Amino acid sequence: MDLGESIGSNACPDGRCKRMACNADHENECSSTREAIRRLELNQNDTFVELGTGHGESLRRIAEMDSVSIPKRIVCVEISTQFRNELQKNIAELPKIPVEIHGEDCIKMPYLSDGAVTKLFGMNLIYFLNPLPEYLKEIKRVMKQNGSVVFGCKLGVIPSNTEDFANVDQKDITDAMEDAGFDVTTEKVEIYGGNYLEIKGTKR
Numbered sequence: 001m002d003l004g005e006s007i008g009s010n011a012c013p014d015g016r017c018k019r020m021a022c023n024a025d026h027e028n029e030c031s032s033t034r035e036a037i038r039r040l041e042l043n044q045n046d047t048f049v050e051l052g053t054g055h056g057e058s059l060r061r062i063a064e065m066d067s068v069s070i071p072k073r074i075v076c077v078e079i080s081t082q083f084r085n086e087l088q089k090n091i092a093e094l095p096k097i098p099v100e101i102h103g104e105d106c107i108k109m110p111y112l113s114d115g116a117v118t119k120l121f122g123m124n125l126i127y128f129l130n131p132l133p134e135y136l137k138e139i140k141r142v143m144k145q146n147g148s149v150v151f152g153c154k155l156g157v158i159p160s161n162t163e164d165f166a167n168v169d170q171k172d173i174t175d176a177m178e179d180a181g182f183d184v185t186t187e188k189v190e191i192y193g194g195n196y197l198e199i200k201g202t203k204r
Ligand SMILES: C[S@@+](CC[C@H](N)C(=O)[O-])C[C@H]1O[C@@H](n2cnc3c(N)ncnc32)[C@H](O)[C@@H]1O
Pocket: 007, 012, 016, 017, 020, 029, 033, 051, 052, 053, 054, 055, 077, 078, 079, 080, 083, 104, 105, 106, 107, 122, 123, 124, 125, 128, 129
C-alpha cells in the first residue's frame, strides 16, 4: 500500500491528508520514521512528543530500544480517529513503553506545561499545519530551551499549492521556524530506497 492510498482513502477522516499523492511506498515511510527516531538519540530523561503519529511506527522503533533510551514520558498527538484507533491497537502490543495519546489538534497542547518537552517529532506532518506560525508558537511554548524539534518531510514529491498542503517550501518553513525562535538546520537523510529531508529546530 502506498502512502497516498493509506492516507487518501479514509485514514484521515478529518480531511487533512486527503489527496496525498506521494510516490514513496509504505515501507519507505516506515524506514524514514525509524531512521528519524534513531537520529533523535532518545534517552530516559527525555519527554518526547510525536505530532501526527499515524499508526505508530515510531513507537515500534522505540520499543526495540534499551530501557536507558526509552523516554520517561511519551506523548502522541493524532487528530484522526481512525489512526488513533489503529495506534491504540498497535500500542497494546508494546507493553514496554508508556504512551499517552491525545486526539485534539496540536495547535493547542494544554496537557504539556511550558518548557516540558525535550524532543518533539513529526514525520510527514508539517505540510498540514496551517497557519504554521500558530502551531510553532505552541510548539515553542512546550519546548525546553535547547530542546529539539524535528520535522521529516518529502518536499519534492508531495503535491504543492493545494489547500491541504499548506507548507511545501523549504525556505518558507525554515524561515517560519527561525521567526518562531528556533535555530534551524536541514539535512537530506538517505534511507534504504530513498531519502527524506530532516528539518531540525533547536529552541533558543
Ligand atoms: C501524512 S500522515 C503521517 C503519519 C505518520 N507520521 C507517518 O509518517 O506515517 C499525517 C498525520 O498527521 C495527522 N495530523 C494532521 N494534522 C494534525 C494536527 N493538526 N494535529 C494532530 N495530528 C495531525 C494526520 O491525522 C495524520 O495521521
